[in-house]
Amino acid sequence: MDIQDLVKKSKQGDQEALVKLIMSKKDDYYKLAYVYMKNSEDAMDAMEDMIVILYENIHKLKKEDAFYSWSNTILVNCCKNILRKNKKNIALDFLKDGIYESRFDEKEDQLMIQRYLSRLNYKHQEAIKLRYFLDLDYETISNILKVPLGTVKSRISIGIKKLRKMLEVQEYE
């Protein structure tokens, strides 16, 4: 069954069709959510929130083939909502500097770039992660975030410039 049929069925209230739609691109959704949430449990929570919102609003979707870009935007919003709710519970990720290797990543420069990335303005961070961690093109990012193409480009280039500056400072330290 193709996407359009599944979307039509979902519009009629077929839950299984909606689950199928999501599962057929589960890797993409999951990776997108993971980039925001940084752990599997929260990524899946965001996807749960997303499917509920999709189900309740899919009748509003006019173009069937826009389903994936529409649902990606909703997923990103779900991630941001959870992050906002959890904001008062901050997790300060302290590891003994430079000695302990991270479980997923042993490369020091990678650790360093992650650390600096987290210090960037959130909007710059977000655009850089979508561009480089998920390899999305500018247009897709602009669609997901609902901001103009030029804004995406400038967020990425400003972010990269700031990162470069931070890394230069690091070298002198």
Next chain:
Amino acid sequence: MNEIEKMLKENKSQTDTLQPPDELEDRLRSALKKSCTHKKVKKRWKMKVAVVLITFILGGYYIDTLAFYTKKLIGYDQVMDSNLKELNQLGNGQTIQKSYTFKNEVMVTLDGVMLDDNQLLMFYTIKDPHKKVDQLELVSHSIEGLLGDYGLQRGYGSINDDKTEMKIINTFESPSIFENKLKWTFRLMKKDVDVQEEGEITFTLNKDKAMGYTLKKDINKKIKIDKGQIKFNSILASKTMTRIEGNIQNPIELVRDNITQKRFRPNYIELELIVNDKKIEEQGSGISTSKDGIKFYKNYDPIIIDLKKVQMKFISLEADYDVNEKIKIQKNNKNKSFKVFNQDIIINQVSQSEGKTFVTITTKEDVILSRVNLMIDEKKVSLQKTISDKYDKNTHKRTLVFEDIGENLELDIQRMRYKEIYNKTIDIPIN
């Protein structure tokens, strides 16, 4: 592409290896069902700490704060787990109440500390009159004593609703018993601002409050692994946590492997602590490589019940190995298999189209070619991406995409990550 973009792109290969857990489909389905029955999905209130996962018990825990306010740390109910709350209620914390105020009026107050043989816990508050405490971070912590420095291990905390106050618990290595006066230095960092200001608070430890340990034993058990042996050295249980320490490679082995370019980097040691036949929750773990070899620790919840039997179960070891092997592959290769470090790698298909070479491989689920290139006519082409992941009964099939084509193809496996299962139980004597 500049250096930074390259580094950022390397993250993509990590993102590419991400796979949604199998339970996802069921969770989506049941989320829909729940929403339809109009039951509100109640989210678990949880807090994730990068290394440590502590579940907080909220509510139902009232402390008669007024009566004991001089002995107890106040205002940390949301940050302390149930065990810390109990220790605090019993008056095991030492109140300090010393502050440092930065130029921008941000004030850091060390409310108190808790000390046992495993760690020093520091309870502090950051107050920002400008209501932007969420933009602040205390970094570069160091605790200095007469005999040395004690490193920061982890930190977690919570911010109040109007963003004026942040309550944080940081844990440090436990200072030597001969230490009295300690100097805590830190830097205040504001998001997006490069200027940092340094502050310090000096305090004296009250040794009467130190909780020592509840169980301290040498384990000294060795288990043979792929690369030599893993040695479990000791267990130290205290009222705030339980810690097991050990090492994997001694300095000589480490140097040897570095010289021969046959390095081995353990990623994760799966080790269960079982007390009176009950599994103890893991809090966190770490592996460090230094000139002293490869050492590890595993932290667990405190064991506060009557100890009858203490066991450890070494389940598995996941590590990244230097491989540096080149394997010739051909475009008509179909389901050709070979072994690298005793791990089966099946080349399902090799094809070329639109200027790209696609190599489909199948391995065991936990095997990852963590650094792999394709030599195309003796030119090194790095992995562009991995696509079409399929998991099936412990196997993982995926297609590696390289952005070039040619005749002579060699898969250049530089590093590989896999998990070895051991399942060995070790009894720890308690008497």
